[in-house]
Amino acid sequence: MKLPELKIGSFIAKIPIIQGGMSVRVSTSALAVPVAECGGIGTIGGSGLPVPELQEDIRKAKQATKGVIAVNIMYAMKDFYELVMGSIEAGADMIITGAGFSRDIFKIGKQHNIPIVSIVSSPGLATMAEKLGASAVIVEAAEAGGHLGTQLSLRDLFPAIRKVISKIPLIAAGGITNGFEMAEMMDKYGADGVQIASRFVLSKECAVSQAFKEAFLRARKEDIVLVSSPVGMPGRAIKTPFVDKMLNDEDISAGRCQFKCLKKCSHKYCISERLLAALNGDLENGLFFSGANTFKMKEILSVKEIFDSFVRAAESVYKEKCAVY
Structure with a gap:
């Protein structure tokens, strides 16, 4: 059966897929635009960017597509407010925010008539987000890459939040690798x-280096591990010599803070420095955030090919009596 559209605020995605916002400079307009053109919600990762650079990329995206362009900004960023206001000024269609919880963001959303989408990992935060005015909630579970707010799997966490959220769209996130899993989350879990x-990341359009993509392609299940982040949250990443040093409690401190990017930072290492190293393909020193199921992905495809594959598989079983999940 044909997949339903996804409506968030006044915006409609023909295909109910949000492309996750990956910072620093992993998901830029180069990725967000083709996603939006395919009918999904394209997301620019706004964290860790100077406001003018982010605004330029948003404007570039908005000029290139009539589809929906969101910006993902971590609440943990010291310049969170400036990034949010800069994104709104540049014409972003919606703001997606996680890695902490802001009450004020919903007031900003109402003042500027822009949807706010909250990434949460508990029923309590989901309920609070809906009450404060979130236009949608993304349930991000333990299988996700990057910063994590829970140890619960998606299939354990999502039903608990589905029970308490009924008035706004609820989006499943974490470890989804194909259209059959997409249909399962929508059909079986609601x-x-x-x-x-x-x-x-493994799309032709993603702006990361080829070495970054090769790290994803080579990753085995046992290579994808939990790490600690200076943000104060655990994260999921691919093993590298840098990650091995972290796991072995070796000294990985940066020495001095170049970026001063976080509200609170443990200074165990500089996360911006390590994410930029990954972006540039530094397999020795980079921090390559990755979902738990990246090891299942074995080819680089265009965004359109990824969408076609997901939709074809999902619609072959969605709402079908013969579907077995």
């Missing part, structure tokens, strides 16, 4: 759509 991030 998701209104899905958020997918790691799969889009």
Whole structure:
């Protein structure tokens, strides 16, 4: 059966897929635009960017597509407010925010008539987000890449949040690698759509280096591990010599803070420095955030090919009596 559209605020995605916003400079307009053109919600990762650079990329995206362009900004960023206001000024269609919880963001959303989408990992935060005015909630579970707010799997966490959220769209995120899993989350678990991030790293359009993509392609299940982040949250990443040093409690401190990017930072290492190293393909020193199921992905495809594959598989089983999940 044909997949339903996803409506968030006044915006409609023809295909109920949100491309996850990956910072720093992993998901730029180069990725967000083709996602939006395919009918999904394209997301620019706004964290860790100077406001003028982010605004330029948003304007570039908005000029290139009539589709929906969102910006993902971590609440943990010191310049969170400036990034949010800069994104709104540049014409972003919606703001997606996680890695902490802001009450004020909903007031900003109402003042500027822009949808706010909250990434949460508990029923309590989901309920609070809906009450404060979130236009949608993304349930991000333990299988996700990057910063994590829970140890619960998606299939354990999502039903608990589905029970308490009924008035706004609820999006499933974490470890979804194909259209069959997408249909399962929507059909069996009642998701209104899905958020997918790691799969889009392995797209032709993603702006990361080829070495970054090769790290994803080579990753085995045992190579994808939990790490600690200076943000104060655990994260999921691919093993590298840098990650091995972290896991072995070796000294990985940066010495001095170049970026001063976080509200609170443990200074165990500089996360911006390590994410930029990964972006540039530094397999020795980079921090390559990755979803738990990246090891299942074995080819680089265009964004359109990824969408076609997801939709074809999902619609072959969605709402079909013969579907077995």
